[in-house]
Amino acid sequence: MAATVRPRKTSSDTSRGAAGAVTESRIARGRATLAPVERRELGKTGMSVSVLGFGGSEIGYERVSARAVARLLQGALDAGLNVIDTAECYDNSESLIGRALAGRRDEVFLFTKCGHAAGWGRADWRAKPLLASIERSLQRLRTDRVDLIQLHSCELATLRRGEAIEALEQARARGLARFIGYSGDGEAARYALETGRFDTLQTSVSIADQEAIELTLPLARARQVGVIAKRPLANAAWRHARKPGDSYIQDYWTRLRALDYEFLRGEMDAAVSVALRFTLSLSEVATAIVGTTRPERWQANAALLAAGPLPPAEAARIRARWKDVASPRWVGQV
Numbered sequence: 001m002a003a004t005v006r007p008r009k010t011s012s013d014t015s016r017g018a019a020g021a022v023t024e025s026r027i028a029r030g031r032a033t034l035a036p037v038e039r040r041e042l043g044k045t046g047m048s049v050s051v052l053g054f055g056g057s058e059i060g061y062e063r064v065s066a067r068a069v070a071r072l073l074q075g076a077l078d079a080g081l082n083v084i085d086t087a088e089c090y091d092n093s094e095s096l097i098g099r100a101l102a103g104r105r106d107e108v109f110l111f112t113k114c115g116h117a118a119g120w121g122r123a124d125w126r127a128k129p130l131l132a133s134i135e136r137s138l139q140r141l142r143t144d145r146v147d148l149i150q151l152h153s154c155e156l157a158t159l160r161r162g163e164a165i166e167a168l169e170q171a172r173a174r175g176l177a178r179f180i181g182y183s184g185d186g187e188a189a190r191y192a193l194e195t196g197r198f199d200t201l202q203t204s205v206s207i208a209d210q211e212a213i214e215l216t217l218p219l220a221r222a223r224q225v226g227v228i229a230k231r232p233l234a235n236a237a238w239r240h241a242r243k244p245g246d247s248y249i250q251d252y253w254t255r256l257r258a259l260d261y262e263f264l265r266g267e268m269d270a271a272v273s274v275a276l277r278f279t280l281s282l283s284e285v286a287t288a289i290v291g292t293t294r295p296e297r298w299q300a301n302a303a304l305l306a307a308g309p310l311p312p313a314e315a316a317r318i319r320a321r322w323k324d325v326a327s328p329r330w331v332g333q334v
């Protein structure tokens with residue numbers, strides 16, 4: 001598994017009860033009214049999730065203000081968002097989300113991760129610290145349980161030892177989390193599926209990261225494990241004219257240069273629309289948790305999905321181009 005170190009520079013919506021009960025979400029964007037955002041079943045969990053989710057790493061790492069996060073999430077909830085993913089190590093992301101969701105906790109499925117309570121790169125996979133980290137996440141998120149707790153990209157050897165998985169099972173048994181998942185890629189993700197012990201898999205899949213399409217997604221489907229697509233836009237790495245200094249997105253930038261998809265040469269919105277709809281053309285993917293720092297971005301991306309499913313011929317072209325160009329070293333990026 002390639003190691004990518006993430007930490008960087010330091011409506012008119014109506015009835016709502018449980019998150020899954022939101023049916024008629026429409027947003028007014030200028031004069032346009034958007035169609036409701038599609039929902040898909042997340043494996044066997046019973047969670048019916050918006051295909052466009054929210055990834056919480058950017059708001060933490062980029063130090064977005066509490067006010068902007070509240071605007072961002074409140075607006076997205078009004079527009080049909082019902083799944084938020086974060087982690088204990090995304091700086092203050094959990095606290096920002098907890099604060100922004102005040103009074104609206106039951107409108108959303110809340111996912112977090114554990115394993116790096118002392119920060120990325122200082123992992124601890126022993127049961128006691130994992131459980132303590134989960135308790136801390138609940139406090140920060142201002143909730144008494146999360147809908148999903150995930151092991152945050154531990155190595156295959158850690159999974160094999162079993163203690164970390166047992167810790168998550170204990171958390172579920174104690175009611176701290178409703179479901180448990182593995183978040184990661186490559187052989188570790190494959191092994192996680194083979195154990196039969198996880199309800200979900202969060203894994204990288206996008207126009208620039210297609211290893212999972214053959215390595216793990218078919219098995220996830222066979223085992224009815226819900227799939228959450230992380231980094232689903234490949235960090236929109238193509239928007240940078242030169243190779244970015246941020247090592248987190250350099251690989252995707254380089255890959256996309258080589259892939260040279262024609263649709264990336266056009267307007268940004270049209271390119272994002274194709275990229276996002278490619279990830280969602282994979283029927284195993286229940287939700288794509290796009291990260292953003294910007295209020296209104298979620299609604300704008302939801303509007304790009306209104307174009308409908310990506311035509312199968314276009315998805316096939318993207319897949320064929322990958323098969324032609326991808327190097328065997330282009331493995332799933334953490």
Ligand SMILES: NC(=O)c1ccc[n+]([C@@H]2O[C@H](COP(=O)([O-])OP(=O)(O)OC[C@H]3O[C@@H](n4cnc5c(N)ncnc54)[C@H](OP(=O)(O)O)[C@@H]3O)[C@@H](O)[C@H]2O)c1
Binds near residue numbers: 055113153231
């Ligand atoms: N190991 C793990 O478990 C792991 C690892 C990585 C990520 N994740 C999860 O996956 C989530 C998503 O990953 P990510 O945020 O790294 O990648 P991503 O969702 O592929 O890309 C996010 C980037 O795309 C940009 N973007 C979004 N919409 C855009 C648009 N319409 N036009 C132009 N740019 C746009 C955002 O910029 P703006 O701020 O300008 O919108 C942001 O910089 C994370 O937040 C996290 O929850 C998990």
